[in-house]
Amino acid sequence: MTQINPQKFAAFAPNALPGTLAALEAAAAKFKLTDRLVLAHWLGQMHVESKGFSTLTESLNYSVDGLMKTFKRSRISAVDCETFGRKQGRAANQNAIANIVYGGAFGKAQLGNDQPGDGWRFRGGGVKQITGRANYREAGHEADPNVLRTDVKASAEAAANFFVKHRCVAAALTDDVKAVTLLVNGGINGLDDRKVRTAAAKTMLA
Structure with missing residues (x-):
């Protein structure tokens, strides 16, 4: 050792x-x-x-601006950034954010997320922040x-x-x-x- x-x-x-x-x-x-x-x-x-x-545990506590800068619009739209990102007086909707940025076509192809809710269920976890159904399976x-x-x-x-x-x-x-x-x-x-x-x-x- x-x-x-x-x-x-x-x-x-x-x-x-x-x-x-x-x-x-x-x-x-x-x-x-x-x-x-x-x-x-x-x-x-x-x-x-x-x-x-x-x-x-991965934090998805992104502000609206943080979402806009971190993810491409192909991953999350400007409307969804505005809707689910953190603002003054409003917490980020981390569940929704995870299901959007780790879901859809990207999530299925890159992460093996093929079921509703997989983005949140298989958000980053552990020392490595393992992400996605396929990587959790591995x-x-x-x-x-x-x-x-x-x-x-x-x-x-x-x-x-x-x-x-x-x-x-x-x-x-x-x-x-x-x-x-x-x-x-x-x-x-x-x-x-x-x-x-x-x-x-x-x-x-x-």
């Missing part, structure tokens, strides 16, 4: 949920993420995905998606499994944060932060 210094991890992720370090170490060992460079990339990426390992949690949102150990294993199955290890071995980000995120959202966190993980593991 790869050992990470607890004090260094606390500095790396001061707001991590209880049990996170042990869960990450066990998952890294189980899925053979033992190379220090690979481990650093995995930890750096997962740090960003889970907001410093502080949450296992992680072994299609029947009970809430496991990834409540169980740190299961969420760490799902994150490691994703990293291996989606060819992230090979990209990590080239030390290319952008390439790893594309595989993890599907885009380059938060690329600068991912570079910073990966560098910090390398320092932690040195």
Whole structure:
């Protein structure tokens, strides 16, 4: 099992949920993420995905402007952004937002969301923020998606499994944060932060 210094991890992720370090170490060992460079990339990426390992549930608390900027109009219309986004005095309708941006033709083709309500049911969960029915199925949690949102150990294993199955290890071995980000995120959202966190993980593991 790869050992990470607890004090260094606390500095790396001061707001991590209880049990996170042990869960990450066990998952890294189980899925053979033992190379220090690979481990650093995995930890750096997962740090960003889970907001410093502080949450296992995706927030869709977008403002109207946030929805407009984050998603293309092919994913959510301007009218729906205005209708469901957060405004002064009105909370975001996160359920509706999830079912729109993770549903429809995009959700079916890219995420395997083929049933009404799948967007919300299979919203981001776990350290990796696993999203979509197909990815929950791959992680072994299609029947009970809430496991990834409540169980740190299961969420760490799902994150490691994703990293291996989606060819992230090979990209990590080239030390290319952008390439790893594309595989993890599907885009380059938060690329600068991912570079910073990966560098910090390398320092932690040195």
